[in-house]
Amino acid sequence: MQIYLPIAELSVNALLILMLGGGVGFLSGLFGVGGGFLMTPLLIFIGVPPAVAVGTQANQLVGASVSGVLAHWRRNNVDVKLGGIMLIGGAVGTGLGVWLFGLLQKLGHIDLVISLSYVLFLGTVSSLMLTESVRAIVKGRGAPVRSKLHHHTWLHGLPLKMRFPRSRLYISALLPAFIGFVGGVLVAIMGIGGGFLLVPAMIYILGMPTALVAGTSLFQIIFTTGLAAFLQAVGNQTVDIVLALLLLVGGVIGAQFGTRAGAKLRGEQARALLALMVLAVAVKLAVDLVIRPEDIYSITLPVIR
Amino acid sequence: MTRRSRCLLALPVAILAGFCLWQASRPAWAQSLVADLSSHLIAITTGFTGTDVVLFGAVDGDGDVAVVVQGPEGEVTVRRKDRVAGIWMNVEDVAFARVPAYYNVAVTAPLEGVVPPTVLQRHEIGLDYVRLLPEKVKLTPEKLAEFRAALIRNKQRAGLYTTEVGEVSFLGQRLFRTRIFFPANVATGTYTASVFLIRDGDVVSAQTTPLLVSKIGFSANVFEFAQRNSVFYAILGIMLAVTAGWLAGIVFRKS
Numbered sequence: 001m002q003i004y005l006p007i008a009e010l011s012v013n014a015l016l017i018l019m020l021g022g023g024v025g026f027l028s029g030l031f032g033v034g035g036g037f038l039m040t041p042l043l044i045f046i047g048v049p050p051a052v053a054v055g056t057q058a059n060q061l062v063g064a065s066v067s068g069v070l071a072h073w074r075r076n077n078v079d080v081k082l083g084g085i086m087l088i089g090g091a092v093g094t095g096l097g098v099w100l101f102g103l104l105q106k107l108g109h110i111d112l113v114i115s116l117s118y119v120l121f122l123g124t125v126s127s128l129m130l131t132e133s134v135r136a137i138v139k140g141r142g143a144p145v146r147s148k149l150h151h152h153t154w155l156h157g158l159p160l161k162m163r164f165p166r167s168r169l170y171i172s173a174l175l176p177a178f179i180g181f182v183g184g185v186l187v188a189i190m191g192i193g194g195g196f197l198l199v200p201a202m203i204y205i206l207g208m209p210t211a212l213v214a215g216t217s218l219f220q221i222i223f224t225t226g227l228a229a230f231l232q233a234v235g236n237q238t239v240d241i242v243l244a245l246l247l248l249v250g251g252v253i254g255a256q257f258g259t260r261a262g263a264k265l266r267g268e269q270a271r272a273l274l275a276l277m278v279l280a281v282a283v284k285l286a287v288d289l290v291i292r293p294e295d296i297y298s299i300t301l302p303v304i305r
Numbered sequence: 306m307t308r309r310s311r312c313l314l315a316l317p318v319a320i321l322a323g324f325c326l327w328q329a330s331r332p333a334w335a336q337s338l339v340a341d342l343s344s345h346l347i348a349i350t351t352g353f354t355g356t357d358v359v360l361f362g363a364v365d366g367d368g369d370v371a372v373v374v375q376g377p378e379g380e381v382t383v384r385r386k387d388r389v390a391g392i393w394m395n396v397e398d399v400a401f402a403r404v405p406a407y408y409n410v411a412v413t414a415p416l417e418g419v420v421p422p423t424v425l426q427r428h429e430i431g432l433d434y435v436r437l438l439p440e441k442v443k444l445t446p447e448k449l450a451e452f453r454a455a456l457i458r459n460k461q462r463a464g465l466y467t468t469e470v471g472e473v474s475f476l477g478q479r480l481f482r483t484r485i486f487f488p489a490n491v492a493t494g495t496y497t498a499s500v501f502l503i504r505d506g507d508v509v510s511a512q513t514t515p516l517l518v519s520k521i522g523f524s525a526n527v528f529e530f531a532q533r534n535s536v537f538y539a540i541l542g543i544m545l546a547v548t549a550g551w552l553a554g555i556v557f558r559k560s
Contacts, residue, residue: 004353004489006524007531011354011489047490059542066550074558108384112394226543233539237531241542242524248546252553289392295462296386296393297455302379302406302492 007240008052014246016046021060021250028251029068029258030265031199031214031274036061036192037122037281039247048243049301050114051105054191055238059229060247061193065222067252071259072215079166079212083219085173086180086198090224093184098231101189108300114190115285121186122282125200130275132204136268167208167216175206180220187228193221196278203271210267337365338510340372340500345514347487348521355489358516360498361482368504369413370473370481371430374516376407376465377494380440383452383459399452400440406492408435408460411471411483420506428501428508432457432466464488493518 003014020042028035036057043053072078104110158172179201183194198217202208208216233239262270340362347356360372381404384395410431417431425434437453444452460466465488473483485498495517502510520528531538 002352002354002489004349004351004524006520006527009490009492059546061546062543063546063548063550066547067553068550070551070554071557108382108395108398112392116392226546229543229546230539233531233542234535237535239531239539239542241527241531241538241545244542245545245549248549252550253557256553256557291393292388293386293393295455295458297452297459298384298386298395299456299459300382300384302377302381302404 003242003246005048005240005243007238008048008056008243010047012046012243017243017246018250021247022254023250025064025251025254026258026261027254027277028064028195029071029255029260030262031195031258031270035064035195035251036187036190037118037196037278040191041281041285043243048240049238050110051101051232051236051238052240052243054101054189055229055232055236056240056244056247057191058187058225058232059239059241059244060251061187061225062222062229063244063248064251064255065193065218065225067255068218068259069215069222071256072218075215075263077212077215078219079164079208079216080219082164082167082169082176082206082208083216085162086176086183086216086220087223089177089180089182090184090187090220091227093181093186094188094224094227094231095184097185097188098228098235100185102236104189110189112289115289117186117190119282119286119289121197122278123286125197126275126278126282128204129200129271130279133268133271133275137272167206167212169206169208171206176202179205180224183217183220184224184228187221187224188231193218193225195221196274199274200271210271214262338370338500338502338512339363340498340512340514342498342514342516345516347491347516347518349491349493349519349524350522351524353489353524355491356487358485358487359482360485360500360514361480362500362512363479364481364502364510365479366504368502368509369416369419371413371416371428371501371503372409372411372471372473372483372485373428373430373499373501374407374409374485374496375405375429375499376496376518377492378403378405379492380404381456383456385452385455399444399448401437401452401456402440404437404456405435406465406494407487407496408432408466409471409485410467411473411485413473413475413481415470416503420503424503424507428499428511430501431470463490465490487518491518493520 001014002011004011024035024039040053040057044050104113158174160173162173163170179198183198186192186194195217199213202213203210229239340360343359380400380402382398382400384398386393387396425431429435439449457466461468471483473481475481495515497513498516499513501508
């Protein structure tokens with residue numbers, strides 16, 4: 001069934017979009033990541049202009065995250081206080097990111113910056129996660145032992161210390177705010193929730209309990225993606241409601257199944273799988289950057305004056 | 306083509322044939338070329354997947370017919386990638402002013418060698434003769450040709466420029482017709498369909514007919530809403546997303 005997307009200005013198969021949304025939604029529920037890092041490249045691949053893909057993706061991530069958070073909320077797996085602090089940084093980051101996106105687009109380097117940051121962030125994060133989780137799987141088949149609850153590093157010397165009772169943490173508020181800020185920039189520039197970065201950062205930098213990480217990151221992603229969607233729709237008119245709805249219908253259903261499946265997975269197994277998936281995307285993008293493109297020339301969309 | 310559109314087509318052709326007979330009886334008034342489109346409006350609706358428009362017409366004697374359909378003009382930047390430290394990145398760009406978003410050409414017989422390039426150039430008949438002017442003037446001819454070819458190649462890949470010259474077929478001595486395809490990614494705006502009658506290597510008669518590509522119905526409303534009330538549109542989009550996510554959460558709670 002073909003359907004015309006009014007803002008993206010192209011005709012797509014509605015069923016294909018629903019299935020894309022469902023598949024990515026499942027992964028999003030499973031790992032507590034938004035799945036944007038898979039969806040945005042896929043949308044661009046089927047011909048949606050990058051700007052519209054990023055804007056629409058931000059909008060659909062709002063819905064996917066709401067759906068995901070509800071499931072975690074019922075299991076009491078959301079640290080609202082910590083999420084709120086992350087959000088403050090997230091809002092600043094999103095604003096900066098939307099501005100940066102416009103600038104880079106004008107300079108013609110947006111695609112390169114997106115690819116490079118994907119390779120950089122995804123590559124390092126996933127490699128670190130993969131080694132750690134594989135080690136955990138190999139080592140502790142029995143009862144998971146949180147051997148080091150308290151690494152004392154310079155991170156703990158930062159000012160503005162705050163207590164987060166839900167996560168049983170006493171850390172500087174600057175840490176979650178900074179993580180939120182980076183997430184916010186990624187939302188705006190890449191049309192991703194930033195979950196793939198937030199989740200490991202919260203585990204390894206903040207030292208949060210794994211069970212709380214997915215719910216809390218989704219909670220904060222609702223607001224950063226909401227803000228990004230708003231700014232993109234108002235500033236650039238790049239949010240396609242029809243496309244967003246199609247992705248949402250598939251996405252929210254997929255996310256529910258994913259969350260359920262995720263409950264059966266052990267923390268380190270989930271992390272290993274997520275790391276593998278993210279690493280695959282990073283490698284694919286790195287290869288694309290290095291090999292000679294099919295046509296070294298590209299054209300922009302016409303600007304009517 | 307569907308049965309309905311074939312019927313729709315038969316009617317104007319019949320009228321035109323009658324018109325030609327009538328015209329033939331009054332040679333003093335004769336116009337050497339008349340042409341029209343089967344439709345002057347392409348409506349982009351929610352189910353739009355591209356469409357055919359038939360251009361038909363009549364000539365008063367011998368000669369070749371060329372049909373050029375061009376879309377709304379806009380500024381397009383062509384970028385060239387090169388390897389910098391092992392990574393392919395954009396290193397050079399040329400902006401072209403007034404690039405037609407769509408270009409299609411069809412002829413009754415090949416014009417190369419028959420019609421002088423200056424004539425083809427003047428009327429922009431054929432991809433080699435489309436007016437694509439760079440905004441920067443300081444460009445070597447080789448560089449310009451390179452970027453120009455790249456622009457056309459990219460447009461062809463998007464299905465917006467013809468890859469080969471189409472065919473205008475004669476029905477008998479005087480009537481001619483050709484079919485023009487507009488893909489699903491066609492830009493909205495005003496298009497022109499120009500018909501040229503070519504005799505002895507020169508254009509002896511020409512006619513230009515406008516064609517409008519416009520969003521109609523639901524997709525038009527959404528587009529308009531997004532442009533005019535972008536704040537409400539943004540809020541609506543987020544509300545829809547939240548509702549959908551929340552509903553899914555409720556529906557799946559029990560099961």
